[in-house]
Amino acid sequence: MAWRTRFAPAPTGYLHLGHVVNAIHVWGLARAFGGDVLLRIEDHDRTRCRVAFEDALLDDLDWLGFVPDIGSTDSFRASRAVGGTPHPQRQSDNEGRYAAALAALSDRALTYVCTCTRRDIAQQAPHAPGEEPRYPGTCRAARHDAAASLARRACIADGDIAFHDGRLGPIRQSPAEQCGDVLVRDRHGQWTYQFAVVVDDMAHAIDVVIRGEDLLPSTGRQLQLAQLLDREQPLRWWHHPLLVHPDGRKLSKANRDTSIRERRAAGAHAAGLLGEAAFLSGLLPAARDLTIDELPALFR
Ligand code: GLU
Numbered sequence: 664m665a666w667r668t669r670f671a672p673a674p675t676g677y678l679h680l681g682h683v684v685n686a687i688h689v690w691g692l693a694r695a696f697g698g699d700v701l702l703r704i705e706d707h708d709r710t711r712c713r714v715a716f717e718d719a720l721l722d723d724l725d726w727l728g729f730v731p732d733i734g735s736t737d738s739f740r741a742s743r744a745v746g747g748t749p750h751p752q753r754q755s756d757n758e759g760r761y762a763a764a765l766a767a768l769s770d771r772a773l774t775y776v777c778t779c780t781r782r783d784i785a786q787q788a789p790h791a792p793g794e795e796p797r798y799p800g801t802c803r804a805a806r807h808d809a810a811a812s813l814a815r816r817a818c819i820a821d822g823d824i825a826f827h828d829g830r831l832g833p834i835r836q837s838p839a840e841q842c843g844d845v846l847v848r849d850r851h852g853q854w855t856y857q858f859a860v861v862v863d864d865m866a867h868a869i870d871v872v873i874r875g876e877d878l879l880p881s882t883g884r885q886l887q888l889a890q891l892l893d894r895e896q897p898l899r900w901w902h903h904p905l906l907v908h909p910d911g912r913k914l915s916k917a918n919r920d921t922s923i924r925e926r927r928a929a930g931a932h933a934a935g936l937l938g939e940a941a942f943l944s945g946l947l948p949a950a951r952d953l954t955i956d957e958l959p960a961l962f963r
Contacts, residue, residue: 666870668693670731671703671860674716678723680921681875681906683940686729688903689873691958693732701867702731704739704753707859710851712755714743723923727933728955733867752867754859761854764862764892765847768817773891774847776807777814788843795880798843813852816844817888824883829871829901836883845884857881861888864898873901906943 670689672682693700702724706712721736734752742750749756768774779787779801788799803818821839828834838845847858864872864885872882879902889898906921926936938953946961947953 665697665699665732667699667701667733667868668871668873669701669703669864669867669869670729671705671863671874672720673705673708673711673856674713674720675708675711676716676922677925678720678923680923680936680940680943682720683727683923683936684903684906684944685873685875686724686727687937687941687944687946687958687961688901690729690955691962692871692873692901695959695962698871699732700729701733701869702736702739702752703734703863703867704750704755705856705859707754707761707854707856709755709853717743717753719924723927726927727923727937752863754854754863757863757866758854760866761848761859761862764858765815768847768891769815774815774817775803775805775844776809776811777802777816777844777846778805778807778812778850779814780850795842797841798846800844803844812850813848814850815847817847817858817891819844819884819887824886826882826886826900828879828882829899831879831902834879834882836880838884838887841880842884845888857884858888861885861892861894865889865892865894865896868896869898870896871899871901873903875905876902877905878902904944906940907945908943 668689670686672678689700692698704717706717721739725736739750739753741747742753751757765774784796784798787801788797790796798816802816819838823835823837825833825835845857846855848854882900923936934952934954938947938951941947941953941961942950
């Protein structure tokens, strides 16, 4: 049976070159080494996600030529159409899955109610700008009543966690030091990225996570959450380089020059954008047109 990876964009904006870099790695590695690609729409954050962005990203994926093996772009469109049914790979359609996972942890006393605001945490555990705040565990001992807040944290055990990254080799992280107990649901009742992604990678039987290096700091805590949820299926990791501008600047979602929508409107071709993304992430020595069929050769 083929191993399974996923492409999991959040519809908080238009697809940009950074997504294309990720898609090149996901589809390229899958096609080179016998994997299947599952498409997941990560719209757990109701305040930032928009249906219009989901529509646009499905359309841009089709235009670029990235065809998922599990969860076609049409299956996502059909689920939104009149008479459509919830899609198993759209997070906002599967809130019950996260609720069940939270209940399983809570039954074993692995979660607690947290009433701390961001400001409380900043005061309790000062951190430098740009540094990740570490939750000091204030509410773990407080045993607040369930009604005190919708926010829940999962208890993260002390100590290091080791894993192997397919590109970077052995990695050790200490989530208890980095971030402390992980927020699972916020005070508005929204599921967090860290929790939803772990629950979904289990539910979708993902074998290999292929994503940008910017998410590497999250990997240890996600592994710990998966262990708390009794994940048995082994999970492997491949963190790829991010897009770097030729002058050395990192390109971010805010860089307007990277939006696929605008590049399309300006007359760009899919092969041109694929080649540019591959070059800017170090997969090609120079920018040139690159087709989907050529992706596996970049990794073999
Ligand atoms: N949804 C995340 C993003 O768009 C990716 C999740 C992941 O690969 O773990 O950045």
